[in-house]
Amino acid sequence: MVNRTPVIAIIGAGIAGLEAARQLSALGYKPILIEKAPVTGGHVAEWNRLFPDMSPAADLVQSLEAQTAKVRTMTSTEILSINRLKDGYSLVLSDGNILICQAVLFATGFHLFDASKKEEYGYGIYERVITNRDLEQWFNTRHDARIHNPKAMGFVHCVGSRDIKAGNTQCSKVCCITAIKQAIEIKEEFPDAEVYCFYMDLRLFGKKYEDFYIKAQRDHGIHFIRGRVSEVGEAIDGRVVVKAEDTLNGKPVKVTLDLLVLMAGIVCNPDAQHYAREIGVAVDDDGFLKSRDNVASITESSRPGVFFAGACTGAKTVPETLAEARSAALAIHQYLSKRG
Amino acid sequence: MIYQGKQKIWADYQKEIPDNHWFYVRSCIRQNFFPASEKYFLKICRDMLGRDIYESEHHTTCAGIAYHCDTIPQETAMTVVARQFALMTEAGYDNLVTSCITSFGNYTEILETWREFPELEARIREDLWKACRREFNKPKYVAHASDLMYKLRGEIAERAQFQLVHRATGEPLRIVEHIGCHYSKMFPHKGVGGAEYPCVLSGMAEAWGGQVIDYPERRHCCGFGFRQYFVKANRGYSLSNTHKKFESMEPYHPDMIITNCPGCPYFLDRWQYVISEMNGKTYGQNGYGIPALTYEELAGLVLGVDPWDLGLQVHQVAVEPLLDKIGIPYDPARKYLGMDEKKIMTPGLPTSLKCC
Amino acid sequence: MDFGFKLSPSSAVNLDTVDHARYDRLVRLEPDALTCIGCGSCSATCTAAPWSGMSVRKVILGLQRGRDDEVDAMLSRCMLCGKCTMVCPRGINTRHLILTLCRLNRKGEVVR
Numbered sequence: 001m002v003n004r005t006p007v008i009a010i011i012g013a014g015i016a017g018l019e020a021a022r023q024l025s026a027l028g029y030k031p032i033l034i035e036k037a038p039v040t041g042g043h044v045a046e047w048n049r050l051f052p053d054m055s056p057a058a059d060l061v062q063s064l065e066a067q068t069a070k071v072r073t074m075t076s077t078e079i080l081s082i083n084r085l086k087d088g089y090s091l092v093l094s095d096g097n098i099l100i101c102q103a104v105l106f107a108t109g110f111h112l113f114d115a116s117k118k119e120e121y122g123y124g125i126y127e128r129v130i131t132n133r134d135l136e137q138w139f140n141t142r143h144d145a146r147i148h149n150p151k152a153m154g155f156v157h158c159v160g161s162r163d164i165k166a167g168n169t170q171c172s173k174v175c176c177i178t179a180i181k182q183a184i185e186i187k188e189e190f191p192d193a194e195v196y197c198f199y200m201d202l203r204l205f206g207k208k209y210e211d212f213y214i215k216a217q218r219d220h221g222i223h224f225i226r227g228r229v230s231e232v233g234e235a236i237d238g239r240v241v242v243k244a245e246d247t248l249n250g251k252p253v254k255v256t257l258d259l260l261v262l263m264a265g266i267v268c269n270p271d272a273q274h275y276a277r278e279i280g281v282a283v284d285d286d287g288f289l290k291s292r293d294n295v296a297s298i299t300e301s302s303r304p305g306v307f308f309a310g311a312c313t314g315a316k317t318v319p320e321t322l323a324e325a326r327s328a329a330l331a332i333h334q335y336l337s338k339r340g
Numbered sequence: 341m342i343y344q345g346k347q348k349i350w351a352d353y354q355k356e357i358p359d360n361h362w363f364y365v366r367s368c369i370r371q372n373f374f375p376a377s378e379k380y381f382l383k384i385c386r387d388m389l390g391r392d393i394y395e396s397e398h399h400t401t402c403a404g405i406a407y408h409c410d411t412i413p414q415e416t417a418m419t420v421v422a423r424q425f426a427l428m429t430e431a432g433y434d435n436l437v438t439s440c441i442t443s444f445g446n447y448t449e450i451l452e453t454w455r456e457f458p459e460l461e462a463r464i465r466e467d468l469w470k471a472c473r474r475e476f477n478k479p480k481y482v483a484h485a486s487d488l489m490y491k492l493r494g495e496i497a498e499r500a501q502f503q504l505v506h507r508a509t510g511e512p513l514r515i516v517e518h519i520g521c522h523y524s525k526m527f528p529h530k531g532v533g534g535a536e537y538p539c540v541l542s543g544m545a546e547a548w549g550g551q552v553i554d555y556p557e558r559r560h561c562c563g564f565g566f567r568q569y570f571v572k573a574n575r576g577y578s579l580s581n582t583h584k585k586f587e588s589m590e591p592y593h594p595d596m597i598i599t600n601c602p603g604c605p606y607f608l609d610r611w612q613y614v615i616s617e618m619n620g621k622t623y624g625q626n627g628y629g630i631p632a633l634t635y636e637e638l639a640g641l642v643l644g645v646d647p648w649d650l651g652l653q654v655h656q657v658a659v660e661p662l663l664d665k666i667g668i669p670y671d672p673a674r675k676y677l678g679m680d681e682k683k684i685m686t687p688g689l690p691t692s693l694k695c696c
Numbered sequence: 697m698d699f700g701f702k703l704s705p706s707s708a709v710n711l712d713t714v715d716h717a718r719y720d721r722l723v724r725l726e727p728d729a730l731t732c733i734g735c736g737s738c739s740a741t742c743t744a745a746p747w748s749g750m751s752v753r754k755v756i757l758g759l760q761r762g763r764d765d766e767v768d769a770m771l772s773r774c775m776l777c778g779k780c781t782m783v784c785p786r787g788i789n790t791r792h793l794i795l796t797l798c799r800l801n802r803k804g805e806v807v808r
Contacts, residue, residue, distance in 0.1 A: 116345070116348075116349075119349060119534065119535070119536040119537070120536050122345075122536075124342060124345035124348065125341065125342055125345035125346055125349070125537065126341065126342070127341070127342060196711075214731055214786070217730045217731045217732075218727060218728070218730045218731050221723070221730055223760070224733075226734065231559060233554075233555070233556035233557065233558065233559070234341060234554055234555075234556065235556055236555070236591045236592060238341075241556040246709065246757075246761065248734045248753070248757055249709070249754075249757050249758070249761055249763075251707055251708065251709050251761065252707065252708040252709070253708065253709045253710075253711055253761070254708055254709070254710050254711065254712070255710075255711035255712060256712050572700055572701060573701070574701075575699075575700075575701035576701040576702045576703060576704045577704055579701065579702075579703055579704075580703050580704040580706070583703055584706070614699060615703075617697040617699075618697070618699070618702070618703060619703070691697070
């Protein structure tokens with residue numbers, strides 16, 4: 001008979017935290033979700049539609065929330081400090097409580113790279129420069145004065161990804177397909193707009209991603225230019241002038257656009273790094289939390305009782321995150337079962 | 341344009357500029373191009389604003405031109421710079437202020453190189469000792485003269501005789517600011533405002549009543565590029581870069597350009613003549629050019645210095661339309677009088693660029 | 697006046713002013729041309745390429761960048777052997793594409 005009373009703290013109630021809580025509840029545990037934001041659902045709750053099936057992000061989040069309705073969920077709650085105990089961990093919470101737990105699951109997710117750090121692209125300075133998140137919010141709200149019947153638009157891949165100067169050498173993995181998804185959605189909205197994607201490499205590894213690429217080319221005539229944008233300036237009419245090199249053609253290109261979307265990359269949540277350091281959990285040189293083994297034990301940390309799920313260990317797609325959350329729940333189950 | 345966005349970036353790129361006691365090093369070329377600029381930098385800082393700026397007649401070139409032309413190795417430039425530091429140390433100063441942007445870049449690059457490779461600094465100290473028996477302390481602060489002028493912009497505004505405002509309409513003058521490449525493109529944190537949106541000149545222009553315009557090729561180099569200009573076969577590249585900038589700023593109808601580099605104002609001024617001779621195109625109003633001024637000249641005008649004392653008559657582009665706009669009085673008859681009030685030669689007139 | 701140096705023409709492609717008419721007509725007639733990913737398989741397998749400079753990849757790209765002179769020079773050197781069609785990973789009938797393109801003038805009108 002397994003001891004079903006241990007306390008499991010799940011840090012973060014995004015899709016990784018919710019899915020892990022759902023699985024752990026199904027296994028008979030009573031996990032506790034701790035969420036800094038006032039609402040659950042994390043980044044996905046801000047997104048509109050998800051590739052590859054274009055299913056509404058809200059459906060996924062609502063379904064996960066419905067299935068975890070009975071899980072104790074503490075929103076607007078920060079973790080002030082986290083400490084190692086003899087056979088567990090103690091979390092000092094911002095509501096004054098101290099939570100003693102036998103297992104901790106980091107479902108802390110990622111931060112979107114701050115696109116204003118790439119100063120040459122002018123995010124926060126030129127009105128017509130927005131990010132992938134801004135565009136996704138527009139798909140949700142249809143409310144953004146900057147997006148008004150654009151005639152020409154551009155997407156800049158790898159903003160803050162694969163960029164040693166921005167301090168992030170890793171590929172953010174989801175931006176190529178997100179850019180193509182968003183470009184198609186924009187073309188469906190504004191069929192007459194010319195849409196340009198500026199890329200270094202197109203990394204379309206996932207199921208049906210290549211179909212998206214072909215659809216973007218054949219059905220929507222989206223222009224793919226292999227070259228990194230060098231700088232963005234503002235024309236006298238407020239549009240943006242974008243410069244890059246077309247590396248396939250070997251010539252510099254220049255184009256004036258009504259809207260430029262920066263595909264801000266995925267970086268580790270700095271809170272996660274902070275908590276990890278407090279309890280001696282290793283942080284990898286890319287800034288993400290370090291798994292015990294990147295092949296066989298991705299969900300396990302270097303410390304007993306500490307587990308990972310989702311983007312805290314690196315950029316992940318939604319299905320990968322959900323699969324990892326389930327895997328982490330099982331790893332926690334096995335760990336607690338062994339302890340008896 | 342979201343002005344607050346720029347302010348946010350500017351807040352990240354503020355550098356400490358001591359208020360007083362500077363050792364000044366001049367540029368190799370500015371006294372020929374803009375004869376009164378350095379003189380008025382000293383006059384404004386010393387006589388009008390009461391600052392202590394020390395200058396030694398023993399200082400030389402920083403060797404930046406030769407270094408960037410690949411005619412000497414960096415170690416040679418370092419030894420020359422080490423000697424300037426020795427002069428500064430001997431005079432009892434810690435703060436170095438340079439007139440030239442390339443010097444500023446050269447000093448900064450050398451200090452940064454020594455920080456990364458202390459063994460190189462040790463070798464240069466030895467070389468300097470062998471060469472001229474001098475020793476030196478590194479400066480505590482290195483600033484470009486425009487940094488200092490930026491710091492003093494408020495005091496200048498308080499004493500201003502003229503505002504950078506169109507007298508007839510009350511509208512602020514539309515000003516293009518152009519920063520020398522070696523100011524902050526190498527080390528963004530060493531320049532006020534960083535590399536992409538520097539505020540060292542825009543800060544002065546705004547403090548004195550003007551309005552800065554941001555045009556697509558604002559960041560683009562003036563085209564000097566050392567080996568581009570110095571080799572006649574490459575000189576077309578130099579011209580083409582300036583041309584690109586003028587084509588880009590033209591729709592904004594700028595009233596003037598201000599610069600902080602020795603080369604940029606020279607090229608932005610003289611190439612307007614060459615472009616007008618080559619294809620008949622001029623960029624100012626009514627066939628005139630767009631005056632390109634140094635920040636010292638601009639400060640001098642704002643403070644009420646006579647335009648001819650500031651040496652504005654040696655500009656290719658006529659400054660009179662600008663003076664008229666602001667309402668600065670000048671005597672056309674004195675334009676080409678020398679120091680002793682005797683007439684120096686009057687230049688010939690271009691074919692299509694209108695001059696007074 | 698001769699200064700001994702001149703304004704250099706810019707090599708940059710200004711997408712705001714490039715005329716796409718011929719490319720637009722081509723992709724209406726040969727929609728598969730849109731799916732080119734510039735992999736270069738066509739040029740690598742081309743028997744004429746090593747001495748003629750022919751490259752289907754560059755032809756498709758050149759049309760989109762307004763480089764019609766280069767495109768026409770390349771087209772005139774094609775032997776129509778069709779080897780490029782055999783290797784295209786996107787299944788573009790490149791031989792047919794070349795024949796179609798040869799019938800279009802620079803305004804995109806069918807002239808032959």
